[in-house]
Amino acid sequence: MLFFTQCFGAVLDLIHLRFQHYKAKRVFSAAGQLVCVVNPTHSLKYAPTRCAAAQASTEPGILPPCPHHEAVHDPQLVPCMCPLFSCPWEGHLEVVVSHLRQTHRISILQGAEIVFLATDMHLPAPTDWIIMHSCLGHQFLLVLRKQEKYEGHPQFFATMMLIGTPTQANNFTYRLELNRNQRRLKWEATPRSILECVDSVISDGDCLVLNTSLAQLFSDNGSLAIGIAITTSKVHSSEAEI
Amino acid sequence: MLFFTQCFGAVLDLIHLRFQHYKAKRVFSAAGQLVCVVNPTHSLKYAPTRCAAAQASTEPGILPPCPHHEAVHDPQLVPCMCPLFSCPWEGHLEVVVSHLRQTHRISILQGAEIVFLATDMHLPAPTDWIIMHSCLGHQFLLVLRKQEKYEGHPQFFATMMLIGTPTQANNFTYRLELNRNQRRLKWEATPRSILECVDSVISDGDCLVLNTSLAQLFSDNGSLAIGIAITTSKVHSSEAEI
Numbered sequence: 001m002l003f004f005t006q007c008f009g010a011v012l013d014l015i016h017l018r019f020q021h022y023k024a025k026r027v028f029s030a031a032g033q034l035v036c037v038v039n040p041t042h043s044l045k046y047a048p049t050r051c052a053a054a055q056a057s058t059e060p061g062i063l064p065p066c067p068h069h070e071a072v073h074d075p076q077l078v079p080c081m082c083p084l085f086s087c088p089w090e091g092h093l094e095v096v097v098s099h100l101r102q103t104h105r106i107s108i109l110q111g112a113e114i115v116f117l118a119t120d121m122h123l124p125a126p127t128d129w130i131i132m133h134s135c136l137g138h139q140f141l142l143v144l145r146k147q148e149k150y151e152g153h154p155q156f157f158a159t160m161m162l163i164g165t166p167t168q169a170n171n172f173t174y175r176l177e178l179n180r181n182q183r184r185l186k187w188e189a190t191p192r193s194i195l196e197c198v199d200s201v202i203s204d205g206d207c208l209v210l211n212t213s214l215a216q217l218f219s220d221n222g223s224l225a226i227g228i229a230i231t232t233s234k235v236h237s238s239e240a241e242i
Numbered sequence: 243m244l245f246f247t248q249c250f251g252a253v254l255d256l257i258h259l260r261f262q263h264y265k266a267k268r269v270f271s272a273a274g275q276l277v278c279v280v281n282p283t284h285s286l287k288y289a290p291t292r293c294a295a296a297q298a299s300t301e302p303g304i305l306p307p308c309p310h311h312e313a314v315h316d317p318q319l320v321p322c323m324c325p326l327f328s329c330p331w332e333g334h335l336e337v338v339v340s341h342l343r344q345t346h347r348i349s350i351l352q353g354a355e356i357v358f359l360a361t362d363m364h365l366p367a368p369t370d371w372i373i374m375h376s377c378l379g380h381q382f383l384l385v386l387r388k389q390e391k392y393e394g395h396p397q398f399f400a401t402m403m404l405i406g407t408p409t410q411a412n413n414f415t416y417r418l419e420l421n422r423n424q425r426r427l428k429w430e431a432t433p434r435s436i437l438e439c440v441d442s443v444i445s446d447g448d449c450l451v452l453n454t455s456l457a458q459l460f461s462d463n464g465s466l467a468i469g470i471a472i473t474t475s476k477v478h479s480s481e482a483e484i
Contacts, residue, residue, distance in 0.1 A: 150392045173424075182415075183448075184430040205455030206425075213447030 035115040035225075036107065038129045038144075078194060080104075096163050096194065097139050100132060108132040108139065116226040118144050121219050125154040132163075135230045139163040140174070140191060142228060143198050156215050158187075158226060159198065159207035166193040170233065176208050177227040178218040185210075185218070190233065277357040277467075278349065280371045280386075320436060322346075338405050338436065339381050342374060350374040350381065358468040360386050363461050367396040374405075377472045381405040382416070382433060384470060385440050398457050400429070400468060401440065401449035408435040412475065418450050419469040420460040427452075427460070432475065 078096055080087035080103075089099055100106045109131060118129040129144040144158045158176055162169040169191050178185045187208035192201050201207055210218070218224055320338055322329035322345075331341055342348045351373060360371040371386040386400045400418055404411040411433050420427045429450035434443050443449055452460070460466055 150395050153392050182432050184428070186426070186428040188426040190424050205453055206459060209451075209453055209456060211447055211451055214451060217448060 034109055034111050034113075035117055036109050036131060037117045037119060038107075038131050040118065040120050040123050040127045040129050040146075093164065093194070097132065100141070106130055106132055106141075108134055110134050112136070112231070113227065113229045116142055116144070116228055118224045118226070119222065121146070121156075121215060121222055121224050133160075133228065133230070136172070136232060138168065138172070140172075140230060141194060141198075142226075143202075144224075144226070145202055147202065149203075154212055156210040156212075156224075157202045157205075157207050158210075159201050160191045160228070160230075161194045161196075161198055161201070162191045163194050165195060169193040173231050173233045175227075175229045175231075177229075178210075178224070179227065180218045180220060180225075183217060185214070191230075276351055276353050276355075277359055278351050278373060279359045279361060280349075280373050282360065282362050282365050282369045282371050282388075335406060335436070339374065342383070348372055348374055348383075350376050352376050354378070354473070355469065355471045358384055358386070358470055360466045360468065361464065363388070363398075363457060363464055363466050375402075375470065375472070378414070378474060380410065380414070382414075382472060383436060383440075384468075385444075386466075386468070387444055389444065391445075396454055398452040398454075398466075399444045399447075399449050400452075401443050402433045402470070402472075403436045403438075403440055403443070404433045405436050407437060411435040415473050415475045417469075417471045417473075419471075420452075420466070421469065422460045422462060422467075425459060427456070433472075 077090055078093055080089040080091075080096075080099065087103070089103065091099055097108070101108060111133075112135050114133060116129070116131060123146070125146040125148045127146040131142050133140040133142055139162075141161045141163060142158070143161070144156060146154050146156050148154045160174040160176070162172060172191055173188055174191050175186060175188045177187075185208075189206070192198075192206075215224060319332055320335055322331040322333075322338075322341065329345070331345065333341055339350070343350060353375075354377050356375060358371070358373060365388070367388040367390045369388040373384050375382040375384055381404075383403045383405060384400070385403070386398060388396050388398050390396045402416040402418070404414060414433055415430055416433050417428060417430045419429075427450075431448075434440075434448075457466060
C-alpha cells in the first residue's frame, strides 16, 4: 500500500513539474528554448572566509587560510564556487566544471538561450538555485540566491559568472529576463569571472535584485521563470559614443 | 562683490546642468530624444489619509474624509496626486494637469521618448522627482521616489501613472530604462491610473525598484538618467499564447 502511495506521489510530482515546464515554455515562447526546472537547496550558512581566501590568494605574499589544503599561491586557483556548501575544495579553472558536476551534481545546459525555472520561491532564506550553462564555447554559472541583507526582509539576487578569467568574461554580455502578467524586467551586464567571489557580487548588489513583492509578481504558483541569453560583447551602442 | 560671486555661482550651475544634459543625451543617444533635468524636492511627510480618502471614495455609500471640502461621492474625483505636498485639493480628472502645472509647477514634456535626468540622488529620503509627460494624446505622471521602506535602507521607486481612468491606462505600456557602465536595466509595465494611489503602487513594489548600490552603479556624478518610452499596448507576444 505504502509503495502505491509513494508511486502516486511521484507521478503527481512529475505531472506538476511537466506542467511548470509547459507553462514556462509558453511564457517565454521562443521556439526551441530549453526550459530547465531548478530545485532549491537550502544553503548552509555562508562561509565568508572563502571569499577572503580567494581575495587574499591574489595578493602577493599572502597565503590563503585553508584548513584542508597546503596553501598554494596561485591566482588561478579557485575555491569551490558552489555557494551551497562550505566546500573545502580548491582547484584550477580548468577543473571547476567537473568538480561542480561531480561533487555538487549541478546540471549543465547547452544553448544560447535557456529558461531557468526556479521552484519553491517561498522557502526561507538563505536558499540558492544554481545551474551551469554551456554556450559560445564557455561555461557560465547562474546563481539565484534568496538572502536577507536586512533582517526580516529577504531579497532575490541573480547573477551570471563565467568559469574563466576576468579578461575572458569581458567578451560576453548576459541578459536575465522576467516576463509575466504584462510586466517585463530585463537586466543586462558583463558576467563576472568566477575568480571574483559570487558572495561579493551579491553583497555589492551588482546584479538583478528583486524584493519579495516583485518576485511574487513575476512568480507563477511559487516558481520563477528567468529567461537567460548570452551573447558576445558588443560595446553598448549608446555608450560607444562617449 | 557679492553680486559678482552670485553671478559666477549661477554661471557655474548653468554649465553643470548643461554638462549633465549633454552627457545624458549621449548616454541615451537616440536622435531628438528630449533630456529633462529634474531637480528633487524633499518631501514633507506623506499623508496616508489621501490614499485612504481616494480609495474610500470609490466605495459606495462611504464618504471620503476630507477636512477642506464638502464630501462628494464621485469616483472620478481625484485628490491631488502630487506627492510633494499634503495638498488638500481635490478635483476631476480633466483639471488635474492644470492643477499640477499651476499649483505645483510640475513641468510637462512632449514626445514619445524622453530622458528624465534626476539630480542630487544623494539627498536623504523621503525625496521625490516628478514630471508630467504628454504623449499619444494623454498625460502621464512620472514619479521617482527615494524612500526608506526599511529604516536606514533607502530605496528608489519609479513608476508612471496615466492621468486618466484605469480603462484608458490599459491601452498603454511604459518602459523605464537605465543604461550605464555596460549595465542595462529595463522595466516595462502598464501604467496605473492616477485614480489609484501612487503611494500604494510604491508600497506594493509594483514598479521599478532600485536599492542604493544599484542606483549608484547607474548614477553619474549624483544624477540618474532614466529613458522613458510610452507605446500603445500590444499584448506581450509571449503571453498572448496563454
